[in-house]
Amino acid sequence: PQTILIAVFRIMDRLVRLYPKVNEKETPLPRSWSVKDKFSFLVLSQNNQKVHYKGGGKNHKDAASVRATHPIPAACGVYYFEVKVLNKGRDGYIGIGLSASGVNLNRLPGWEKNSYGYHADDGCVFNSSGTGQQYGSTFTTGDVVGCGFNLVDRSIFFTKNGVTMGTAVSDIAPNLVLYPTVGLQSQGELVEANFGEIPFAFDFDGLLREMQQKIQLSIEQVILPGGPGEWQTSLHKLVLGYLVHRGYSRTAQVFASNTSQQLDEDAQSIQNRQKIQSLILQGKISQSLHLIRANYPTLFTSNPELLFRVKCRQFVEMIVGSDPGDLSATGGGEPRLSCHSELSSTSSDGEGVMGEVTGSPPESPLGSPMRDGTFTIPAVINETAEEDVCMDIDSGLSTRPPPPLVTEHSSLERILFFGRELQSMYSTLPPSRGKDQLKSLLHDAFSLLAYTDPSTSPVGYLLDPSQREPVCVAVNSAILESKNLPGQPSLEFALGQAVQCLRLMSKSGLGAAAFTGVQDITRSS
Numbered sequence: 101p102q103t104i105l106i107a108v109f110r111i112m113d114r115l116v117r118l119y120p121k122v123n124e125k126e127t128p129l130p131r132s133w134s135v136k137d138k139f140s141f142l143v144l145s146q147n148n149q150k151v152h153y154k155g156g157g158k159n160h161k162d163a164a165s166v167r168a169t170h171p172i173p174a175a176c177g178v179y180y181f182e183v184k185v186l187n188k189g190r191d192g193y194i195g196i197g198l199s200a201s202g203v204n205l206n207r208l209p210g211w212e213k214n215s216y217g218y219h220a221d222d223g224c225v226f227n228s229s230g231t232g233q234q235y236g237s238t239f240t241t242g243d244v245v246g247c248g249f250n251l252v253d254r255s256i257f258f259t260k261n262g263v264t265m266g267t268a269v270s271d272i273a274p275n276l277v278l279y280p281t282v283g284l285q286s287q288g289e290l291v292e293a294n295f296g297e298i299p300f301a302f303d304f305d306g307l308l309r310e311m312q313q314k315i316q317l318s319i320e321q322v323i324l325p326g327g328p329g330e331w332q333t334s335l336h337k338l339v340l341g342y343l344v345h346r347g348y349s350r351t352a353q354v355f356a357s358n359t360s361q362q363l364d365e366d367a368q369s370i371q372n373r374q375k376i377q378s379l380i381l382q383g384k385i386s387q388s389l390h391l392i393r394a395n396y397p398t399l400f401t402s403n404p405e406l407l408f409r410v411k412c413r414q415f416v417e418m419i420v421g422s423d424p425g426d427l428s429a430t431g432g433g434e435p436r437l438s439c440h441s442e443l444s445s446t447s448s449d450g451e452g453v454m455g456e457v458t459g460s461p462p463e464s465p466l467g468s469p470m471r472d473g474t475f476t477i478p479a480v481i482n483e484t485a486e487e488d489v490c491m492d493i494d495s496g497l498s499t500r501p502p503p504p505l506v507t508e509h510s511s512l513e514r515i516l517f518f519g520r521e522l523q524s525m526y527s528t529l530p531p532s533r534g535k536d537q538l539k540s541l542l543h544d545a546f547s548l549l550a551y552t553d554p555s556t557s558p559v560g561y562l563l564d565p566s567q568r569e570p571v572c573v574a575v576n577s578a579i580l581e582s583k584n585l586p587g588q589p590s591l592e593f594a595l596g597q598a599v600q601c602l603r604l605m606s607k608s609g610l611g612a613a614a615f616t617g618v619q620d621i622t623r624s625s
């Protein structure tokens with residue numbers, strides 16, 4: 101069983117590498133011939149990869165075809181499969197190609213409308229017609245014939261024994277969905293398909309690299325409208341907004357000066373946010389709360405859900421040992437956590453309030469979308485030695501092992517007491533759409549105490565330092581929104597829009613979208 105699993109994962113990895121933009125949950129790739137979408141003269145074997153002809157084979161009325169289980173996803177960019185002729189049979193009447201759903205399967209591919217095929221006996225290509233056009237050489241037992249569908253220019257090409265024979269059919273209808281198809285007509289014919297599970301005879305990887313380079317070059321050669329000054333000004337605004345949002349105070353000041361811009365937030369406030377973010381990312385939640393109350397005393401007044409989320413993170417950090425659980429910032433020396441005491445201890449100076457807490461940590465560095473389709477740029481702040489803090493929010497956080505878990509009796513008592521107060525705080529939260537999510541968060545945090553080694557438990561994900569990031573992002577956004585500033589930098593919105601546009605372009609059959617992405621563009625800049 102383990103050997104089988106390893107083989108399956110290797111196949112999946114290979115197909116993901118060949119077609120990285122395809123979401124198989126929405127549009128599965130063809131992986132075998134269909135037992136339902138075939139003519140009765142054909143028999144499938146070996147996981148539906150092999151096709152045997154069992155008909156009479158007397159004339160063209162005995163032709164039989166089979167389509168793959170799924171159509172070619174539009175997001176492939178270029179799709180390719182190969183068929184090896186294991187036995188040409190009596191006459192070698194074999195056709196390999198593509199066809200749309202509903203095309204008559206009592207015919208070889210290419211003879212019907214919306215069907216295209218390269219035939220073994222005469223080397224002709226049939227393009228939705230019973231009359232073929234001379235294309236290449238004939239093929240027989242032992243030959244490997246490949247068929248590719250280029251969704252960039254909507255053309256079909258074939259290969260023989262690893263050598264491309266050029267474009268066979270061009271100008272395929274934009275919305276036509278095609279399936280890999282093979283047809284047989286004489287006794288003894290036997291073929292086997294390769295849908296990408298194993299390396300192809302043809303250098304398909306090389307073709308994909310070539311396509312990517314062409315698309316990238318075409319993007320770089322695009323001439324932007326207006327003069328350079330117009331779009332550069334917009335870019336400067338985006339960059340400055342990002343620097344301010346992330347708390348790069350010194351860099352933001354220098355950049356603003358060099359680009360003749362004004363900061364929307366004073367330098368001291370930027371530094372305060374930078375310090376708060378740094379403390380949260382280090383797991384020092386108590387200290388971050390001290391700074392929040394000192395500088396933004398009404399931040400949690402109208403958003404107890406955010407405060408609760410921060411406290412849940414503090415509970416986890418107490419278990420890890422990163423936070424001592426010093427709760428003097430809550431309005432007294434005793435560790436009281438009730439929602440009312442937290443909020444009543446704040447002053448009222450008319451400061452604005454934040455929106456609802458949403459989001460999750462980024463899945464990968466620059467260029468990767470969040471789970472909800474938005475876009476977040478991980479920050480890596482390491483300014484001059486004169487800065488008070490150094491923020492490190494890169495993907496390396498998630499690979500850093502957490503500190504040893506607290507085991508001292510006094511610390512455990514304090515954690516349990518904190519947990520009881522946290523439960524009480526949850527009961528005071530007002531009804532909201534996100535309360536069930538907070539309940540699940542609280543349940544998972546409490547569950548850590550039920551395991552001897554919580555790091556290997558189902559809730560061990562909470563111990564990963566990367567889980568501090570969503571709390572950090574939410575608090576930082578709340579502070580900015582309380583000052584009537586954007587909670588998310590415009591640069592992230594712009595990048596998120598680019599990612600979504602590429603997804604829609606791929607789904608709509610624009611093949612070129614499969615060969616570029618935000619990461620590709622930023623790496624080439």
